Amino acid sequence: xxxxxxxxxxxxxxxxxxxxxxxxxxxxxxxxxxxxxxxxxxxxxxxxxxxxxxxxxxxxxxxxxxxxxxxxxxxxxxxxxxxxxxxxxxxxxxxxxxxxxxxxxxxxxxxxxxxxxxxxxxxxxxxxxxxxxxxxxxxxxxxxxxxxxxxxxxxxxxxxxxxxxxxxxxxxxxxx
Numbered sequence: 001x002x003x004x005x006x007x008x009x010x011x012x013x014x015x016x017x018x019x020x021x022x023x024x025x026x027x028x029x030x031x032x033x034x035x036x037x038x039x040x041x042x043x044x045x046x047x048x049x050x051x052x053x054x055x056x057x058x059x060x061x062x063x064x065x066x067x068x069x070x071x072x073x074x075x076x077x078x079x080x081x082x083x084x085x086x087x088x089x090x091x092x093x094x095x096x097x098x099x100x101x102x103x104x105x106x107x108x109x110x111x112x113x114x115x116x117x118x119x120x121x122x123x124x125x126x127x128x129x130x131x132x133x134x135x136x137x138x139x140x141x142x143x144x145x146x147x148x149x150x151x152x153x154x155x156x157x158x159x160x161x162x163x164x165x166x167x168x169x170x171x172x173x174x175x176x
Contacts, residue, residue, distance in 0.1 A: 012093075015062075045064065097174055119139065
């Protein structure tokens with residue numbers, strides 16, 4: 001058999017988990033378990049999924065599976081908050097994040113992704129449209145991505161920059 005070419009991935013998702021042996025998990029999902037490994041320590045893990053199609057247990061809103069304790073602990077950490085790097089990965093996947101330590105209510109960050117072939121006619125900001133028309137000179141343009149903030153007073157801040165405190169804090173939370 002020809003070797004399978006594997007690629008590297010970094011996974012980042014918020015899961016729910018609870019300690020459970022392999023045997024307890026088998027009993028929980030009503031499936032047989034090999035008696036030689038039923039006492040293996042592990043975690044019942046619930047993954048977020050499309051609730052219409054991927055739920056596999058009546059007591060959960062997501063997909064549940066079992067994971068050996070050491071494997072789970074190498075790939076996950078309890079969420080009291082995320083690091084800034086984990087928050088950035090969430091933004092790159094289209095999620096919204098915030099710091100639990102922020103004073104303003106309802107504030108969050110989101111990403112306006114980079115894009116190519118954006119039609120010039122969709123730009124309503126006169127200053128931006130003038131730059132595009134005089135410098136780019138075309139019907140379309142390319143834009144770099146930017147982190148945006150939805151502020152406490154319900155305004156959009158374009159080009160939000162992280163402070164040293166923001167980058168070193170571990171109180172980031174995923175909003176969706």
